[in-house]
Amino acid sequence: MRPTRKNVLLIEDNEDHALLISRQLKDPNYGITLNRADSLSTAKAFLTGAKVDAILLDLYLPDSQGLETVTLVVKDHPMIPVIVLTSLNDERVALDALQHGAQDYLCKDELNGKMLFRAIRYSIERNRLIGIKDEFISTVSHELRTPLTSINGSLSLIVAEASAEQTMESALDLVKVAQRNCERLVRLVNDLLDIQKMEAGKYGITTEPVELVSLIKQAIESNAGYAHKYRVDLKFEADVQESWVTGDADKLSQVMSNLLSNAEKFSPKGSVVLVQLGSLETAARVSVADKGKGIPEALQSYLFEKFTQVDSSTRREKGGTGLGLSICKRIIELHGGQIGFSSTIGKGTTFSFELPVIAAPVDESVL
Numbered sequence: 314m315r316p317t318r319k320n321v322l323l324i325e326d327n328e329d330h331a332l333l334i335s336r337q338l339k340d341p342n343y344g345i346t347l348n349r350a351d352s353l354s355t356a357k358a359f360l361t362g363a364k365v366d367a368i369l370l371d372l373y374l375p376d377s378q379g380l381e382t383v384t385l386v387v388k389d390h391p392m393i394p395v396i397v398l399t400s401l402n403d404e405r406v407a408l409d410a411l412q413h414g415a416q417d418y419l420c421k422d423e424l425n426g427k428m429l430f431r432a433i434r435y436s437i438e439r440n441r442l443i444g445i446k447d448e449f450i451s452t453v454s455h456e457l458r459t460p461l462t463s464i465n466g467s468l469s470l471i472v473a474e475a476s477a478e479q480t481m482e483s484a485l486d487l488v489k490v491a492q493r494n495c496e497r498l499v500r501l502v503n504d505l506l507d508i509q510k511m512e513a514g515k516y517g518i519t520t521e522p523v524e525l526v527s528l529i530k531q532a533i534e535s536n537a538g539y540a541h542k543y544r545v546d547l548k549f550e551a552d553v554q555e556s557w558v559t560g561d562a563d564k565l566s567q568v569m570s571n572l573l574s575n576a577e578k579f580s581p582k583g584s585v586v587l588v589q590l591g592s593l594e595t596a597a598r599v600s601v602a603d604k605g606k607g608i609p610e611a612l613q614s615y616l617f618e619k620f621t622q623v624d625s626s627t628r629r630e631k632g633g634t635g636l637g638l639s640i641c642k643r644i645i646e647l648h649g650g651q652i653g654f655s656s657t658i659g660k661g662t663t664f665s666f667e668l669p670v671i672a673a674p675v676d677e678s679v680l
């Protein structure tokens with residue numbers, strides 16, 4: 314996919330330097346539109362009206378000098394990465410600029426187009442990842458707080474009712490609320506630990522024969538409560554009686570569970586989520602299709618990255634951390650399979666994965 318054009322603002326008062334940099338970034342393959350401001354005040358005016366992806370900043374401007382320049386730019390535009398342009402003898406200042414919020418620095422005397430382009434691209438990507446991580450921390454805090462609040466609420470009520478000697482029945486309902494929320498917390502913490510293990514290269518799977526038809530049926534059964542919550546019907550169709558793969562039943566159930574819960578939570582009320590198992594020549598293909606609102610094209614290439622979520626309003630409403638799909642991808646790949654999806658806005662999304670099949674194990678009890 315061709316990357317979208319990036320708007321870069323060069324804040325530089327020296328005409329010669331500005332001209333040189335604009336020449337160096339002219340190559341159409343870089344996809345960079347360069348705008349220039351020759352002072353901090355013109356830069357500020359420009360930044361209020363335009364979408365800027367990165368800033369190249371000279372520290373010594375007619376209306377601002379040194380590190381203060383960085384501070385003034387970053388203060389008003391914390392989301393735009395700033396690359397400081399320095400002279401050869403400015404290394405110390407350049408390093409201090411990083412402390413003041415700049416993402417990177419480049420020495421003007423050593424510049425060339427490729428280097429500039431790479432620094433710009435990296436700073437934009439790094440910024441995107443930092444943004445995602447910040448968002449993730451706020452999501453996790455929310456995800457931790459919601460169940461904790463209701464566990465705390467239920468337990469407090471039980472205590473109050475026990476003191477007032479109320480019936481055990483109403484206490485049971487409250488304990489169930491607390492239990493459901495504990496389960497949600499356990500799932501969250503498990504996801505975090507899985508991701509952590511994956512990053513440390515310590516995530517593995519067991520390998521034994523696993524039968525997919527019954528695994529899928531069980532996953533559908535365990536997800537029935539969630540489907541009911543969203544008033545969604547789960548249907549299962551298989552073109553085979555049984556289908557065997559080698560792998561880790563718990564982890565494959567985890568994949569099914571995430572695909573099902575995603576399909577359910579993004580489906581309109583009253584719709585059907587269709588789970589299908591098909592047999593290809595050497596593989597089994599499992600798909601989970603919903604009639605939900607679909608996934609915007611701009612996000613599709615990031616969807617299996619950890620922390621990715623389409624929009625924060627649905628996240629607040631429906632919960633989730635954006636970890637599920639990245640865990641699913643890893644699990645399927647560890648099984649020698651592949652996972653993907655197709656999605657049409659307004660029509661729905663189908664996630665599917667393929668796993669290499671094996672012959673059914675011989676049932677010794679029948680022999």
Ligand SMILES: Nc1ncnc2c1ncn2[C@@H]1O[C@H](COP(=O)(O)OP(=O)(O)O)[C@@H](O)[C@H]1O
Pocket residue numbers: 571575576579603605606607608616621622623624628632633634635636637638639662
């Ligand atoms: N079936 C689907 N329909 C629409 N969007 C989906 C679907 N499945 C996943 N998504 C999008 O992908 C994001 C990431 O999913 P996932 O990694 O499972 O994390 P989580 O469910 O915790 O948000 C979801 O937040 C949602 O925005």
Ligand SMILES: [Mg+2]
Pocket residue numbers: 571574575633637638
């Ligand atoms: Mg999910």
